[in-house]
Amino acid sequence: MSILQKHFPLGLGTSRFPISGPNDTEGIEKSIKIVRKALDMGITYVDVGFNYSAGMAPIVLKEAFQQTSTPFTVTAKVMYGQDRTADEARKRVELYLKTMGLEKAQYFTCWTIWNYEIFQNIMKKGGIYEGALKLKEEGLIDHICCSLHAPPADILKIIDSNAFEAITVSYSMLSAANLKPILDAAYAKDIGVTVMNPLGGGVIAQNKDYFSFACGDKDEGNTIHAALRFVKAHPAVDVVLGGVKSEKELMDSISVFSKPDPEPPAERLERVMHSVAELKGFCTGCKYCEGCPKNIPTAAIMQARNALLFEPAATYNRTEPEELLYHIQMFRPLLHDEGWLPETAENPCVKCGKCERQCTQKLGIIDAVADTYRRAEQTYFTKEAHKERLRDLLYQKGYKKVGLYPNGGFSNLIIRLYQEFFGTPEFEWLQFNSDPKTWGQMADERIVHGPKEIPELQPDMILICTYKYDQDILDSLREYEQYGVKLEKLHRKEEMPWVF
Ligand code: SF4
Ligand code: SF4
Missing domain, CATH: 3.20.20.100 (NADP-dependent oxidoreductase domain)
Structure with missing residues (x-):
């Protein structure tokens, strides 16, 4: 028991x-x-x-x-x-x-x-x-x-x-x-x-x-x-x-x-x-299609694409456009449950047909895989796109201090990815959070600061790295621009969250 x-x-x-x-x-x-x-x-x-x-x-x-x-x-x-x-x-x-x-x-x-x-x-x-x-x-x-x-x-x-x-x-x-x-x-x-x-x-x-x-x-x-x-x-x-x-x-x-x-x-x-197995166009997740010679996770992709069969729900504080909602619902399980984030948007499929021959539902996996890579490119859902974003935002900009707002899953990932892509940064990371309970606490070996400390700490820029509340946070930090702090959002409009 x-x-x-x-x-x-x-x-x-x-x-x-x-x-x-x-x-x-x-x-x-x-x-x-x-x-x-x-x-x-x-x-x-x-x-x-x-x-x-x-x-x-x-x-x-x-x-x-x-x-x-x-x-x-x-x-x-x-x-x-x-x-x-x-x-x-x-x-x-x-x-x-x-x-x-x-x-x-x-x-x-x-x-x-x-x-x-x-x-x-x-x-x-x-x-x-x-x-x-x-x-x-x-x-x-x-x-x-x-x-x-x-x-x-x-x-x-x-x-x-x-x-x-x-x-x-x-x-x-x-x-x-x-x-x-x-x-x-x-x-x-x-x-x-x-x-x-x-x-x-x-x-x-x-x-x-x-x-x-x-x-x-x-x-x-x-x-x-x-x-x-x-x-x-x-x-x-x-x-x-x-x-x-x-x-x-x-x-x-x-x-x-x-x-x-x-x-x-x-x-x-x-x-x-x-x-469920009888549903038309629905991937049951049976995984008979697995074993792609190019290591494409066909079953996970096809299962995630089930989301395209239904009306998308408002999610992650986004209510439109519809295509974005579809993308969030499709890519979320791929990253969240499977850890799948392609290196680049280039589709490695060689159309050998092995997956389709084995599919119990007779699904068009080859076209679906191609469409998935196309959508990944459109939504910056690749490791390469993340690297380019961090380069644009942070690399060799002459910053001495970069604030991440708020601390948590996104900030941890950004620190880790920056190190992986560009080595030790030439600037110091600072972490901020709106929640007073976190102020003064250590998180991921760094102190968490409240926004009121911004004028004293003088970060050159603050990167708003959450997805759900990025606009709210940006609006709440506007008053600190007068101290010369540059404010940037991590995510672009069409983009998938870096962390789900
Ligand atoms: S057709 Fe493409 S996705 Fe399917 S097994 Fe072959 S290479 Fe992999
Ligand atoms: S074999 Fe077909 S139904 Fe089964 S997981 Fe693969 S795509 Fe889905």
């Missing part, structure tokens, strides 16, 4: 609270009510990251937890890159606990493991995992878990390592064929499984008619309910995370899990997977 089996099957995701920022008191109040309601209704697993819901999720939770005596469990997430050592992991957990007003977090999560190499870094002597073991010994956490965005083969190796008592994976009927071996492996080892993105990152909710085949006789034509039941139908899945933005959404999801599945889960699993 896994450590998560005791939980109500719906977990509370906290990344979609209706909060626009730290001053949105109405949104914060609404979110506190959502959490209270969730706990009152029996939800016991609360998933939180420090940056969720404009960074306000931990604060919302603190308020909600103080107003209730119902039992709950909570995560403390530590990401390799942001933190690297056992000490940094400890500090991060202490910060979570302090912000949420808690004595302990039940689940320590090694957050967003992208590949096996990151896993190995986490496991190094003096590293994050060692920190987690120490925290467990001291009773500040109970269980060591991880969330995985790695290629399936890497995930299987990580499961095999027996390092984690529970894993969080992205799973829906869109990725079911791909994830099945992973869920089977976790189940065989009694490793707990939490599922994120049960609605395929919004694709299923946006295309209810297309996915209505998921409904069986007893789902009353409700595609969302059928999709949630499908995810829970695999016996490995303990908790399905629902990121809710209203009480109405919360209650709807709770209604699905408050009673047993009206269809035997094994039958549901087989029925839906069979229907």
Whole structure:
């Protein structure tokens, strides 16, 4: 029996609270009510990251937890890159606990493991995992878990390592064929499984008619309910995370899990997977096309291109143009889940036809691959384009200090890529963040500064490296231009985020 089996099957995701920022008191109040309601209704697993819901999720939770005596469990997430050592992991957990007003977090999560190499870094002597073991010994956490965005083969190796008592994976009927071996492996080892993105990152909710085949006789034509039941139908899945933005959404999801599945889960699993395999033009992720002599990840590309079959959803703070939304939905899983970012936009396919001959769905893989490289060029989705961007923005500009705003995944990547492309910079990196909680803290071996320190620190330029809020940040920093600070955005209008 896994450590998560005791939980109500719906977990509370906290990344979609209706909060626009730290001053949105109405949104914060609404979110506190959502959490209270969730706990009152029996939800016991609360998933939180420090940056969720404009960074306000931990604060919302603190308020909600103080107003209730119902039992709950909570995560403390530590990401390799942001933190690297056992000490940094400890500090991060202490910060979570302090912000949420808690004595302990039940689940320590090694957050967003992208590949096996990151896993190995986490496991190094003096590293994050060692920190987690120490925290467990001291009773500040109970269980060591991880969330995985790695290629399936890497995930299987990580499961095999027996390092984690529970894993969080992205799973829906869109990725079911791909994830099945992973869920089977976790189940065989009694490793707990939490599922994120049960609605395929919004694709299923946006295309209810297309996915209505998921409904069986007893789902009353409700595609969302059928999709949630499908995810829970695999016996490995303990908790399905629902990121809710209203009480109405919360209650709807709770209604699905408050009673047993009206269809035997094994039958549901087989029925839906069979229907997915029958979809016209839809890649099932079966991977029979793999083994390209040019190392093109055909299955991953074709699966990601499923997004082109549906209406795109507004995402990453972008509502248009439609083509951009399609590109985000298509390239996101390629980078996020597969780590695929082509070196250049040149299509290496030699049209040998091996992939198409093996495709169970008879898909036009050769044309699709060519189209994918064309789109990669259009959206600067190549390593070469990233190198040229950093050259244009930073290389040999005579800068003495360059500020990155905000610190986090993007800034870490920029520092790493600059070093890889051009060697040690001739300027000093500075890191800034709008969140007062981070000011004065060390992140990736550098102090985090608040914007008010800009006149004193005098960076020559500040590179706004986030994607979601780049325009908001640019507007908020305009006042510092009077001190001679140049402001630049990392991303161009049509571009894909460098980090998803
Ligand atoms: S046709 Fe192109 S993509 Fe398919 S296996 Fe051959 S080289 Fe790879
Ligand atoms: S063989 Fe066809 S259906 Fe299967 S993963 Fe490859 S492209 Fe998708």
